[in-house]
Amino acid sequence: MREFAYQRTTQIRDALSSVARHDGARFLAGGTNLVDLMKAGVESPARLVDIRSLALGGISESPDGGLVLGATATNSAVAADPLVRRRYPALSQAILAGASGQLRNMATVGGNLLQRTRCAYFADPSEPCNKRAPGSGCSALGGAHHNHAILGWTEHCVATHPSDMAVPLTAFDAVVRYETLDGPGEVPLSEFYLPVGDRPDRETALPDRALITAVVVPAAEVAGKSRYRKVRERASYAFATVSVAAALDVQDGVVRDVRLALGGVASRPWRARLAESALRGGPVTAERISAAADLEVAAAEPLRDNGYKVTLARNLIEAVLTDLAASSGAASGGAAGNGAAGAGEESDG
Amino acid sequence: MTDDTRSDISLRVNDATYQLAVDNRRTLLDALRDDLSLTGTKKGCDHGQCGACTVLLDGDRVVSCLTLAVVADGADVTTIEGLAGGGELRPIQEAFIRLDGFQCGFCTPGQICSAVGMLAEHAAGWPSAVTRDDSPERTPELSEEEVRERMSGNLCRCGAYPSIVRAILETSVREAVSK
Structure with a gap:
């Protein structure tokens, strides 16, 4: 692992300016993905700016009856939150279906959205991978890809996004809020992840060196x-x-x-x-x-x-x-009860 | 880039405070084992996938292999060495011994630390992926299925799972009775 500087920040402004000032600086939250990728040599930040002491860990109701999930709220906290469980049960279920109890205690909302693919070629610096080393080729296209994409891929990359949490958030029209040195901004989650195109290393529409501050989920009956x-x-x-x-x-x-x-x-x-x-x-x-x-x-x-x-x-x-x-008791035409057959080798209903 | 790649940190481990100068790359796992000689916490996969390195960080179970020591600066860490107090085993430790909750023992410190954290999560009413009625008003009953799901982050290559589940379930019942 490459040597790196470490600092803890308590102000969003300090975190932003530090990352702007230092080349190769990255925000660190739960670290469950970033630290692992640093060990593998896939990521090699020169500085980690620890954002867990920022006041971004809250989970609250928005004025319109929706949800505001703070960027550093842990996966565990979101999944257990009574408001989440009552109004957005699929969100709680998705988080609980992912990772382990230990990792959910560490992983955060913002980090979950920014986690990298688990394509084995991406995680192995000895293999060509356009996402990790642009222009080097895609090893998965003709390699081991039984767990890769069936939609939206290009010959440049066939990897999938690994998040469970982001799936219901996408269904519920969530919006990603961020902060930059030039002020705040937001982008709908549906436009947050860029199409693969010919640059799979460019993954999100988040501006360079921006910090995700919250994910807002609109009210939806x-x-x-x-x-x-x-x-x-x-x-x-x-x-x-x-x-x-x-x-x-x-x-x-x-x-x-x-x-x-x-x-x-x-x-x-x-x-x-x-x-x-x-x-x-x-x-x-x-x-x-x-x-x-x-x-x-x-x-x-x-x-x-x-x-x-x-x-x-x-x-x-x-x-x-x-x-x-x-x-919902509203099915007709035989929908109720018989369509569940044949969902494949399902191991977690 | 020599000085700012190291940090002076303070770790409170099992109620004792330690001042350490660490390379920022040092994981909490390596700091515990190599700097503090607390070798009860085990290194299995070193990638957060096996749970052998599970410790309690400010009361929450985490994997110490993906936790940087510098990130734990100022935090309270409890390892397997800190669970038994005054020579008395915790009920969960005693149950692992009596019910054969291990074979080779390598995963056991992580299993036990994870179980302590998991039982606290359950007591706080947290649901799991197999909780049928996940309404926030109810604390889910801790069934065998629930224990297996909640402990899925701890692998046991000897396959002692049936006894591990029994030990945890029995401890859970005892704790409920003693309340």
């Missing part, structure tokens, strides 16, 4: 009836092969609002807008749920060894929406 379901290769403590965050609001048998996002399928949480549009405003039936799931995955382009994810994503969308429809 539909989110109160939401669910996160994750399929992985062991029963706990593993990244998603495919995951789904879904929320469904049905009134008089008609879909009033629906939110759907997928994890484990692309370089960012994948908002399933095609399926949402197909369902919104219409009756909730098994046939329509099935058609919406088909529609969403129709654009998928699986790699040589991950075609299973297309089927898995399709079935998972269908299963979660069917469960939500059944629990």
